[in-house]
Amino acid sequence: MLNKKAYLNPKLFSKNIEMEPTRNGYGRGLVEAGKRDKNVVVLCCDLKDSTRSKMFEDKFPDRFVEIGVAEQNMAGIAAGMSFAGKIPFISSYAVFSPGRNWDQIRVSICYSNANVKIAGAHSGISVGPDGATHQALEDIAITRVLPNMTVIAPCDSIETAKATVAAAKIKGPVYIRFAREKTPIITTPKTPFKIGKAVVYREGGDVSIIACGPLVYEALAAAEHLYKKYKIDCEVINSHTIKPLDEKTILRSAKKTGAVVTVEEHQMAGGLGGAIAEFLSREYPVYIERVGVEDTFGESGTPDELLKEYKLNRDAVVEKVKSIIKLK
Amino acid sequence: MFKQNYTEKQLKKIANSVRQDIVKMLVKAGSGHSAGPLGMADVFTALYFAVMRHDPKKPNWKDRDRLVLSCGHIAPVLYAVLSRCGYFPRKELWTLRKLGTRLQGHPHNLALPGVENSSGPLGQGLSQAAGMALAALMDGASWRVYCVMSDGEQQEGQIWEAAMFAAKNRLYNLTALMDRNNIQIDGFTEDVMPLEPLRDKYEAFGWHVLEVDGHNIEAIIDACHEAEAIYEKPTLIICHTIPGKGVHFMERDFNWHGKPPKKEEAKHALRHLRSMEGRIVCGDSE
Numbered sequence: 106m107l108n109k110k111a112y113l114n115p116k117l118f119s120k121n122i123e124m125e126p127t128r129n130g131y132g133r134g135l136v137e138a139g140k141r142d143k144n145v146v147v148l149c150c151d152l153k154d155s156t157r158s159k160m161f162e163d164k165f166p167d168r169f170v171e172i173g174v175a176e177q178n179m180a181g182i183a184a185g186m187s188f189a190g191k192i193p194f195i196s197s198y199a200v201f202s203p204g205r206n207w208d209q210i211r212v213s214i215c216y217s218n219a220n221v222k223i224a225g226a227h228s229g230i231s232v233g234p235d236g237a238t239h240q241a242l243e244d245i246a247i248t249r250v251l252p253n254m255t256v257i258a259p260c261d262s263i264e265t266a267k268a269t270v271a272a273a274k275i276k277g278p279v280y281i282r283f284a285r286e287k288t289p290i291i292t293t294p295k296t297p298f299k300i301g302k303a304v305v306y307r308e309g310g311d312v313s314i315i316a317c318g319p320l321v322y323e324a325l326a327a328a329e330h331l332y333k334k335y336k337i338d339c340e341v342i343n344s345h346t347i348k349p350l351d352e353k354t355i356l357r358s359a360k361k362t363g364a365v366v367t368v369e370e371h372q373m374a375g376g377l378g379g380a381i382a383e384f385l386s387r388e389y390p391v392y393i394e395r396v397g398v399e400d401t402f403g404e405s406g407t408p409d410e411l412l413k414e415y416k417l418n419r420d421a422v423v424e425k426v427k428s429i430i431k432l433k
Numbered sequence: 434m435f436k437q438n439y440t441e442k443q444l445k446k447i448a449n450s451v452r453q454d455i456v457k458m459l460v461k462a463g464s465g466h467s468a469g470p471l472g473m474a475d476v477f478t479a480l481y482f483a484v485m486r487h488d489p490k491k492p493n494w495k496d497r498d499r500l501v502l503s504c505g506h507i508a509p510v511l512y513a514v515l516s517r518c519g520y521f522p523r524k525e526l527w528t529l530r531k532l533g534t535r536l537q538g539h540p541h542n543l544a545l546p547g548v549e550n551s552s553g554p555l556g557q558g559l560s561q562a563a564g565m566a567l568a569a570l571m572d573g574a575s576w577r578v579y580c581v582m583s584d585g586e587q588q589e590g591q592i593w594e595a596a597m598f599a600a601k602n603r604l605y606n607l608t609a610l611m612d613r614n615n616i617q618i619d620g621f622t623e624d625v626m627p628l629e630p631l632r633d634k635y636e637a638f639g640w641h642v643l644e645v646d647g648h649n650i651e652a653i654i655d656a657c658h659e660a661e662a663i664y665e666k667p668t669l670i671i672c673h674t675i676p677g678k679g680v681h682f683m684e685r686d687f688n689w690h691g692k693p694p695k696k697e698e699a700k701h702a703l704r705h706l707r708s709m710e711g712r713i714v715c716g717d718s719e
Contacts, residue, residue, distance in 0.1 A: 146571075170567065178560045178594035185501070185564020188542075188549065189572075193564075208554055209591070213561055216551045217542050 111306050112295035118329055123290045127283035127319060128226050130262035132157030134269025135194060139165050145273055146186060148172055148179050148195045155285075156196040156226045176202040180209035180221070187220040192273055199225025199241030199282055203248050214278050215251045222272045223248070228258075228282040229318065229370030230398065230415055231408035240403040241282070246375025248280040249348040255279040255300060256348040258369070258377070260321035261291045264345060267298040275300060284370070286408045288319035291343075303351035305358070309338035312426050313358040316368035317344050317377045320396075320417060324368045327422035337430060347377050352384055359385055364392045364429045368422055370412075373397035392432045394425040435488055435518060444650045447517065448478040449706060452679045454513040454526055456702045459693035462530040465538065468676035468689040469583065470510035472614045472647070476672050477514040479653040480579055480610075489519035492546035496576050499549045499565055503558020504583035504612070505539035506691070511548070512536050520547035556589025558582055559609060563599045566607040566667075577661065580609040585617030588626050593638070599667040600639025607667040608660040609640075612647070614676040616687035635669045647672030679706055 107113060116122045139145045139161055146168045153159040153171070162169035172179040176197055183193035195202060203210050203223055214221045228241040249256045257272070257279065259265040265283050272279040279300075297304055306321070307328050316324040321343045328339040340358050344351060359365055365385065367378035378395035385391055398415055412418040439447070451474045459465045481487070485498040502511050509529065516523045521535070528534040535545040539553030550561050562580035569576055586592060599607055611631070619625050635642045641663045645652040653672065660668035676690070677683025680702040683694075694702055 167571070172598065173594075175591075175594035175598070177557075177591040178598055181557050181560020181591065181595065182564035182567065182598065184550070185561035185566075186568040187564075188499075188561070189565045189568035191568050191571075209557055209560070212551055212554050213557050 107307050108305050111297070111304055112293050113306060114290055114293055117291065117325065124287035125262040125290055126285060126287050127259060127262050127265040128155070128157045128285065130259065130265030131224055131226070131269055131281070131283055132160035134266035135161040136164050137266065138270050138273035139168065141270070142192060142273060144190055145192045145194065146170060148183055148193055150174055150176050150179050150197040150201065152197055152226070156224065158196040176206040177209045180206040181213045183221040184213035184217065184219045192220055192222070194222045194224055196224045196226065198239060199228040199244040200239055203244055203280060204241060207247055210278070211251055215253045218253045218277050220276055221278050223278065223280045225280065225282045227285045229284050230403040230411045230417065231319070231370060232285050233408045233411060234405045236405040237402040242372045242398050242403065243375070244280070244282055245347055245369070245371050245377065246379070249375070249380060253277050254348060255346065257281045257300065257346050258317040259283065259345050260318060260343050261288060263290060263292045263294060263296070264298055268300070268345065271298065271300050282318070284319055289322045291322050291325065298345070301346045301349045301351055303342050303344040303346070303354040305340060305342050305354065307339065307341035309340040310361055311338045312364045312366060312429060313340045313342060313362045314366045314368060314422060314426065315342045315344050315355060315377070315381060317347060318370055320368045320370050323417070323419040324422055327419040327426065330419065331423060331426055337426060339426060344377060347380055350380050350384055352388070355381060355384065356389055359389055359391045364433050366394045366396065366422065366425045366429060368396040370417055371397055373399055392429050394429045396421050396425055437483055439482055441651055444478055444482055445712070447482055448474045448650065449679070449709060451478060451510065451513045451517060453703055453706050455509045456680065456694060456699050456706070458509050458513065458526050458529045460696055460699035461527050462693060464530060465509060465693050466506045466691050467683055467693055468616060469504065469507035469612060469614065471680055471683065472674040472676045472678045473507055473510050473581070473612050474679065475648045475650050476581070476610055476612070476653055476674070477510050479650045479657070481514045481518050483654045484657040485579065486576070489547065492520060496574065498577045498579065501550050501558045501562040501565065501578060501580045502540055502552055503580055504555060504586055505552035507583070507612070508538070508540045511540060515547040521545065555583070555586035556591040559592050559595035559599070562607055562609070563595050563604055566599070566604040567602055569606055570604070577606045577608065580607065582609060582611050584611055584613045584615065584622050584628060587611070587628050587631065596635065596638045596640065603665050604667045605664045608657060609667065609669045611669060611671050612674055613671050614674045616676045616690055618687070618690050620687050631671060639666060641666040641668040642671065643668065644671045644673065647674035648678055679709065681705060
């Protein structure tokens with residue numbers, strides 16, 4: 106059953122649940138972070154509308170820096186500004202930043218533990234019609250291998266705003282990914298959020314479903330369906346922070362259920378599923394199934410079509426849970 | 434602040450000592466780059482002993498001028514000069530590139546006081562320097578940023594992204610100094626991938642450009658002062674240098690870009706440098 110202490114949206118499973126793109130939360134979070142700390146600056150690579158960094162520009166035009174189409178330069182500029190006391194957020198599409206400027210993020214930012222926040226918009230396959238070039242499916246993998254880096258994939262617009270404000274408060278590089286399309290608002294302002302602290306959204310004893318990003322909703326919907334139809338009682342955990350992984354919460358759940366299904370809009374290799382497999386294989390080996398993209402590029406399509414085609418929606422989660430429960 | 438009223442003769446002597454330290458560091462390390470550090474000894478001496486406002490006793494002094502080294506492989510000259518200023522004990526120079534050292538093969542700002550950034554992969558420093566300069570202007574601060582870059586790294590696209598950015602934002606508090614020594618690992622720059630006309634390129638990008646004999650300390654200082662007087666534009670000082678300057682068998686030879694001298698070679702080089710005292714002659718580099 107749902108964890109009451111998570112204060113999830115009461116309309117969670119109703120047809121008229123509110124929908125909003127997570128990137129809107131980024132825009133609101135930037136404005137809030139900017140109000141709280143005058144050192145917050147926002148850098149943008151010619152995508153201020155679609156990354157929503159324009160919301161910050163409207164409020165704080167003097168602290169908004171337009172870089173043009175130059176993601177490598179943006180990472181370096183941000184590092185330099187952070188050395189002088191600023192807290193730069195750099196925004197672009199995830200395929201460009203951290204996709205295209207990875208070496209600059211590695212050397213100019215992470216090696217120096219620079220206080221730069223990297224915001225990757227349009228992550229996941231649900232970017233839709235733009236096709237494979239614009240669908241970031243590798244960004245978690247390439248950021249979480251970098252020392253000093255924190256990696257966050259918030260589940261809805263409210264959590265994205267919280268993550269943005271929280272990122273400004275911690276010292277060091279943070280990567281936040283968010284998505285293009287409207288997705289269900291799962292949480293409420295009261296839902297707990299702390300970087301590095303996973304939250305149990307649904308308690309159950311049969312299988313642990315550990316998800317991040319907007320697919321947390323698909324995980325919750327799958328758990329609901331599994332319980333109603335098959336009496337399979339799943340635990341659903343929002344592991345919004347992929348690095349540092351909340352090992353305590355994940356270990357406790359794995360010990361309880363003995364079977365883990367991970368869910369993310371990312372390549373199966375290197376993402377949340379990879380991080381959890383690395384951790385549990387060392388600490389407490391259990392059966393693991395991963396919902397993710399299977400070592401392939403995406404393509405054009407509507408978000409729903411793509412989630413179905415690439416087996417990332419609730420049906421895919423249901424299938425993985427059913428197959429893992431047979432192994433138990 | 435750091436005492437900086439040195440005569441030209443004293444500065445030349447300092448540069449010579451810096452060259453000797455570089456040769457010793459490299460031979461002890463057994464790896465590293467020779468030509469670039471030796472060629473830039475005069476520029477670094479001018480910057481740290483005559484141009485920049487800084488305080489080795491307070492490396493994090495908020496209003497210090499910053500030096501961003503973009504071409505991290507010439508770290509030995511940065512280390513030798515920092516140590517001579519008093520940022521850390523000179524004997525630590527001999528730990529270059531050894532396990533546990535603060536003197537990493539390529540500079541790391543979290544490792545050693547006085548080092549402002551981390552570099553190694555080329556082409557990143559100008560962006561970092563421009564970011565610092567913009568932050569200073571945003572805060573109304575008066576400190577300046579000096580960015581030392583190599584000529585070879587002008588082949589990196591990021592340099593030109595940063596050049597555009599600096600001009601757009603009129604970063605007049607940014608002075609870049611390019612080590613124009615004409616060599617890179619695979620040969621002469623104009624053979625590997627021609628860079629000229631560098632002056633025209635930077636002017637077209639909106640920079641004020643000066644050219645100096647990179648072994649004439651007075652000229653380097655004058656150019657830095659001129660850059661300070663230019664408002665509205667960032668300044669590039671193209672420093673024409675001789676790679677390996679001061680060690681005659683290394684001079685102008687690209688084979689010395691990325692290797693250290695052997696023990697006998699180092700002895701020979703040091704003997705030669707000691708006999709030169711403060712004399713560096715560079716009439717033919719322009």
